[in-house]
Amino acid sequence: QVQLQESGPGLVKPSETLSLTCTVSGGSISSSSSYWGWIRQPPGKGLEWIGNIYYSGTTYYNPSLKSRVTISVDTSKNHFSLKLSSVTAADTAVYYCARRGGSYSSAFEPWGQGTLVTVSS
Amino acid sequence: SYELTQPPSVSVSPGQTGSITCSGDKLGDKYAYWYQQKPGQSPVLVIYQDTKRPSGIPERFSGSNSGNTATLTISGTQAMDEADYYCQAWGSSTDDVVFGGGTKLTVL
Numbered sequence: 001q002v003q004l005q006e007s008g009p010g011l012v013k014p015s016e017t018l019s020l021t022c023t024v025s026g027g028s029i030s031s032s033s034s035y036w037g038w039i040r041q042p043p044g045k046g047l048e049w050i051g052n053i054y055y056s057g058t059t060y061y062n063p064s065l066k067s068r069v070t071i072s073v074d075t076s077k078n079h080f081s082l083k084l085s086s087v088t089a090a091d092t093a094v095y096y097c098a099r100r101g102g103s104y105s106s107a108f109e110p111w112g113q114g115t116l117v118t119v120s121s
Numbered sequence: 122s123y124e125l126t127q128p129p130s131v132s133v134s135p136g137q138t139g140s141i142t143c144s145g146d147k148l149g150d151k152y153a154y155w156y157q158q159k160p161g162q163s164p165v166l167v168i169y170q171d172t173k174r175p176s177g178i179p180e181r182f183s184g185s186n187s188g189n190t191a192t193l194t195i196s197g198t199q200a201m202d203e204a205d206y207y208c209q210a211w212g213s214s215t216d217d218v219v220f221g222g223g224t225k226l227t228v229l
Contacts, residue, residue: 037218047156047164047207049218060216063122096163100218104175106211107154109166 002027004097004112012091012119018084022097022112029078030055035100037108038071038082040093048093052100053080087119123212125221132227133198141224143191143208153191154209155184157202158223164207168193195226203228 008020022036029036038050051061053071061069065084073080084091094116098108125145133139143153153171156164166175168184171191181196191210195202208221 039220046223047209047220049220052216052218062218104166104169104173105152105154106215107166107169108156108164108209109169109175111163111165114163 002099002102002110004099004110006095006097006112006115008115008117010116010118012087012117013121014088014119015086018082018087018091018117018119020082020095020097020115020117021079022081023077023079024099025078029073029080030075031102033101035060036073036080037098037100039096039098039108039111040091041096041114042090042093050082050084050095089119091117092119093117123210123217123219125208125210125219127206127208127221127224129222130225130227132229133195135200135228136197139195139198139202139226139228141193141206141208141226143193143210143221144189145191145210145219146189148189148191148210149187151186151210153184153186155182155191155193156207156209157204158207159204167206198226198228200228202226 003025012018035052037052068085070083094114096114098111155168157167158164171186183194207223212219
């Protein structure tokens with residue numbers, strides 16, 4: 001059973017780069033049927049898709065974040081990563097990683113537990 | 122950009138049927154997905170490809186999608202179903218992902 005776990009700093013200063021890693025266990029990140037995604041949720045607000053990556057490295061980003069986002073994959077470590085540059089307080093959110101595809105078409109399932117990232121000086 | 126619109130809140134009495142709508146331009150031409158999120162927890166997929174239930178999701182959850190509206194229906198609603206529900210579809214392409222704003226389902 002595939003499980004995902006986010007990791008990274010919980011506090012980032014304004015104008016700096018947010019960096020998170022999602023480690024996949026119980027399955028291979030190189031699965032041909034899966035994409036791997038990042039989604040975030042500001043406190044008390046809804047879900048916002050950030051982007052997806054395929055094991056080959058092909059990426060798809062939310063147009064509203066594209067200029068600041070980089071998602072990469074390391075198949076040898078079975079993990080993928082998120083970098084969001086020039087952060088502001090508006091980037092404070094719980095960041096989730098999730099698998100897109102697998103048994104459920106283009107749905108996101110499962111999700112990681114999420115990690116809260118606060119942008120503050 | 123493509124948008125999905127959900128009502129902010131829906132109330133339903135225990136044992137009754139509750140429905141949550143998700144509206145978007147020609148949404149019926151796309152697949153709709155639904156997620157349940159309880160406080161402090163990660164979202165859980167409850168409906169995929171408009172009408173299908175993942176394993177482990179109770180039969181009281183069902184979905185439909187036609188025209189501009191997708192609907193999540195919960196029959197015989199239970200107190201444990203109280204949660205936020207989000208719809209999701211693809212946007213301008215199948216690689217683009219859009220979430221609705223979410224609906225808080227209250228069981229009272």
